[in-house]
Amino acid sequence: MNIATKVLAVAAMAIAPMTVSAxxxxxxxxxxxxxxxxxxxxxxxxxxxxxxxxxxxxxxxxxxxxxxxxxxxxxxxxxxxxxxxxxxxxxxxxxxxxxxxxxxxxxxxSSILHMVTLPGSGIESIEDLKGKKVAIGPAGGGTLSMTRNLFKLYGMTLEDIVPSFLSYADGFSQLSDGNVDAAFALAGYPTSAVMQTGATKELKFIELGDAKMAELTEMFPYYSNVTVPADVYDTGSDVVVIGSAxxxxxxxxxxxxxxxxxxxxxxxxxxxxxxxxxxxxxxxxxxxxxxxxxxxxxxxxxxxxxx
Incomplete structure (x- = not known):
């Protein structure tokens, strides 16, 4: 490259727009x-x-x-x-x-706490979870914290259940396969893990009832009760669950x-x-x-x- 060409190249570099990486x-x-x-x-x-x-x-x-x-x-x-x-x-x-x-x-x-079991499990309430295998999401997830708060209403702790710290996808897959008795997921609705299980199994949501829901939201004012329409998870009727923005x-x-x-x-x-x-x-x-x-x-x- 001769001197004139070098000068032109340098000049071109000087006036060319610089690409700034994002x-x-x-x-x-x-x-x-x-x-x-x-x-x-x-x-x-x-x-x-x-x-x-x-x-x-x-x-x-x-x-x-x-x-x-x-x-x-x-x-x-x-x-x-x-x-x-x-x-x-x-x-x-x-x-x-x-x-x-x-x-x-x-x-x-908003996220809701999906608390799901299958018909025939014998689980009708939170107290019925004692001694049961429950998938409660990853160890660092919000499901675990909300579950602890919920259990306080019933004088329970995680020691009253057999917890499995699984991803939502794995937890609901385990529910479908019968390896856990219930699966929890704090997630928006509809959430894919629940939908996938609902595609092959009938879902049964564990509900608190009006009195316990009122007690929970009074104790933890950043929670709310959310009604999930029946057609979201094909539950036959609307279900009332715990919500968190x-x-x-x-x-x-x-x-x-x-x-x-x-x-x-x-x-x-x-x-x-x-x-x-x-x-x-x-x-x-x-x-x-x-x-x-x-x-x-x-x-x-x-x-x-x-x-």
Whole structure:
């Protein structure tokens, strides 16, 4: 290459636009078979499509109980977590030995505690679970924490059952095969693991009844009762279950500009998000102003600006 050619090449490099690689972010979800992972995929797709300069990938985790820890430690930038566990994480209570630096980015869908057995199991109530084999989700998941709280109403602990710490998919597969007597899953509805078992087996939901449900929601105000229509899982009649709102969480020190870009990509494109995941129909953006933990400052400003 002669000197003139070299000069032209250098000049071309100087005026050519520089390609800046996008920053890859991670969102903590849960095990496969529940509703968190598909929602994490949908949220990631929103970021990939609408957040200039960023990409996002969903990460399989232990679930709702682990995600606040992963966000606090910086192992993931965003996480999906129940309102109940997020509340405990901020206060350093329950399964969290110290307060975690997490903030809410916004409201997502609600999860329900699927407590499912099969007809003929002899299980009609929570007390009937004593001595039974129960799949209660991964050891770090939100199902475990809610189950502990529920058992307190009945003077029970996990020692009263034979727990199996399985993914939702594996837990409900074990129920279908008769290897466990009941399977629990804190997930949005319909959730794939439950649907797959319901495709070959008749499902029987374990319900609390009005009195115990009222007692539970009084003791734990971040829970609610949710009616699941009969056609969701072909149960013959509606079932009333325990519900918990889910939220998108981030570390408290996330940069405001980054947070705003992510919020606009997700909550500013709800129709697109619903097309990716039908659970997003449950999202009411302004409801994010009433979550039980503090909103990130950028989220506070974003949701307050909405009409």
């Amino acid at each position: 920053q890859e972010l991670r969102i903590g979800t849960a095990s496969l078979g529940g509703a968190y992972y598909p929602m994490g995929q949908a949220l990631s797709n929103m970021v990939n499509k609408h957040a200039e300069g960023y990409t996002m990938v969903p990460i399989v985790t232990g679930g709702g109980a682990e995600n606040p820890r992963l966000v606090d430690s910086g192992e993931v930038e965003l996480g999906i977590a129940p309102a109940s566990l997020s509340f405990l994480a901020v206060g350093g209570k329950g399964p969290y030995k110290e307060a975690l630096d997490i903030t809410a980015m916004g409201q997502l869908h 889910n939220m998108l969480i981030a570390k408290g020190d996330m940069d405001d500009a980054r947070a705003t870009i992510l919020l606009e990509a997700i909550y500013g494109n709800l129709d697109d998000l619903i097309a990716e995941n039908a659970l997003a129909k449950q999202i009411v953006p302004k409801a994010s102003l009433d979550l039980p933990i503090p909103l990130h400052p950028a989220a506070q400003a974003y949701f307050e600006s909405l009409n």
